[in-house]
Amino acid sequence: MYGETDYEQINLEEAPPSDEPARQYYFIEKCRRYVDCFYEKHNRFPRACVTTFGCQMNARDSEKLSGILRQIGYELTEDENSDFVIFNTCTVRDNANQRVYGRLGELNGYKRRNPEMKIALCGCMMQEPEVIEKLKKSYGFVDLIFGTHNLYQFAELLCRTLESDGMVVDIWKDTDRIVEELPVERKYPFKSGVNIMFGCDNFCSYCIVPYVRGRERSRRPEDILREIERLVADGVVEVMLLGQNVNSYGRNLETPVTFAELLRRVERIEGLKRIRFMTSHPKDLSDELIQVMKESDKICRHLHLPLQSGSTRILQQMNRRYTREQYLELVRRIRQEIPDIAITTDIIVGFPGETPEDLEQTIDMVRQVKYDNAFTFLYSKRTGTPAAAMENQVPEAQRKEGFDRLLKVVQETAREQAAAHQGKVLEALIEEVNESTPGYVTGRLSNNTIVHIPGDETMVGKLFPVLLEECRGFYYLGKAVPADGCERGGVNGR
Ligand code: 5AD
Numbered sequence: 001m002y003g004e005t006d007y008e009q010i011n012l013e014e015a016p017p018s019d020e021p022a023r024q025y026y027f028i029e030k031c032r033r034y035v036d037c038f039y040e041k042h043n044r045f046p047r048a049c050v051t052t053f054g055c056q057m058n059a060r061d062s063e064k065l066s067g068i069l070r071q072i073g074y075e076l077t078e079d080e081n082s083d084f085v086i087f088n089t090c091t092v093r094d095n096a097n098q099r100v101y102g103r104l105g106e107l108n109g110y111k112r113r114n115p116e117m118k119i120a121l122c123g124c125m126m127q128e129p130e131v132i133e134k135l136k137k138s139y140g141f142v143d144l145i146f147g148t149h150n151l152y153q154f155a156e157l158l159c160r161t162l163e164s165d166g167m168v169v170d171i172w173k174d175t176d177r178i179v180e181e182l183p184v185e186r187k188y189p190f191k192s193g194v195n196i197m198f199g200c201d202n203f204c205s206y207c208i209v210p211y212v213r214g215r216e217r218s219r220r221p222e223d224i225l226r227e228i229e230r231l232v233a234d235g236v237v238e239v240m241l242l243g244q245n246v247n248s249y250g251r252n253l254e255t256p257v258t259f260a261e262l263l264r265r266v267e268r269i270e271g272l273k274r275i276r277f278m279t280s281h282p283k284d285l286s287d288e289l290i291q292v293m294k295e296s297d298k299i300c301r302h303l304h305l306p307l308q309s310g311s312t313r314i315l316q317q318m319n320r321r322y323t324r325e326q327y328l329e330l331v332r333r334i335r336q337e338i339p340d341i342a343i344t345t346d347i348i349v350g351f352p353g354e355t356p357e358d359l360e361q362t363i364d365m366v367r368q369v370k371y372d373n374a375f376t377f378l379y380s381k382r383t384g385t386p387a388a389a390m391e392n393q394v395p396e397a398q399r400k401e402g403f404d405r406l407l408k409v410v411q412e413t414a415r416e417q418a419a420a421h422q423g424k425v426l427e428a429l430i431e432e433v434n435e436s437t438p439g440y441v442t443g444r445l446s447n448n449t450i451v452h453i454p455g456d457e458t459m460v461g462k463l464f465p466v467l468l469e470e471c472r473g474f475y476y477l478g479k480a481v482p483a484d485g486c487e488r489g490g491v492n493g494r
């Protein structure tokens, strides 16, 4: 909404506007003055680095941070030895937190050599009061800390940081606000994440997300569609609709809309070639959605359907609200309607009270469902969640042993699933030039499988029918073939 020239209309002599996002554009303009001063002093633009931990939602948030930094005049880099570094953190498992603390130590080393450097932290980990206490006590060199609910205020908070010497901390407990229309810097010109909802109300007993991302809020369909139309006009051919539980999209809107209906409307956007979405909660996946996927030319043949455990007893303890049998029945219905669909999942090993028999049930489930891929996680105790207070925590050695056993089966199954496509011609969206093999590019099939083919940078962002010549474990080597060679012709290779 704000083009370059609109900044000229912002009068910094006046008080900042109170409405959003106008207020943030005021602060972008104000920060630009600091960048000008920096340039005069150093004869170069300041450099900024945004480092992302965690999920696709965080990746999208980082694009928003980068967009604001770019508008302010920072040169974006991946080098953390920069003038401004921000860590967009994750706290879903404890190892993510530990990595942040480790990396902060390194940043402190850079800051000693460049005292003008500013260090910022944001994201899920910052919503935990114990983390803030620890940072205040032992990481005094951090300049700015904010959370998930006020990310849209980044320009304003950065301005406060540039104007002060002390640590700026601004964390909100929750919000019902969605502020849109701020600058975004996309990592890929041809594909983009699109938030359709924020927060989560499911309260799975192991999960910290509902506490750090707040209550579930859906964006209005008109706003989502308008954003996608603009993205398409800007060269995007693939969108990934993002939410913690997209299947419950739209329930709390003034005029309720189902996720399936939203997909129908997104599908109608001309010029858009592919639609993905993440993540589906099995308890809310409707037959209407299966039908929409089945009939669609654009929705990719991939469903991420977190299982978490194959034992009904553990699922109950996890508050997942489905049984092993219900999950299997759902998969049966999906595969019956959409036979070429790839199903991937998340599994947690070592949830409190999990016995070797429970794990056997999970392993059996992997064999039955034949996942195309599964992300396996060791259970991590998250303070404040109901599972953290459960008494029967599984000893670490048992958790690790179970994890390794599960991983073996997951890999076997994934290999078998991948091999089934050998010799097919399917459409791939070329995503990047292959860094390690000169003369090759890397693409992604509708079912999310990766394929490497001979090619060059002119192919990036375009769709090509590709012959899958050789399966190498989880990915393929292949080659582009003339368009009429594509199996059943459709853009999804159907
Ligand atoms: N421990 C381990 N894995 C977890 N996940 C969420 N919370 C935890 C936890 N406390 C996993 C779930 C979820 C994925 C994003 O992270 O499998 O689907």
Ligand code: SF4
Residues within 6 Å of the ligand: 200, 201, 202, 203, 204, 207, 208, 209, 210, 244, 245, 281
């Ligand atoms: Fe966490 Fe469950 Fe919400 Fe997913 S659905 S974010 S696992 S509480």
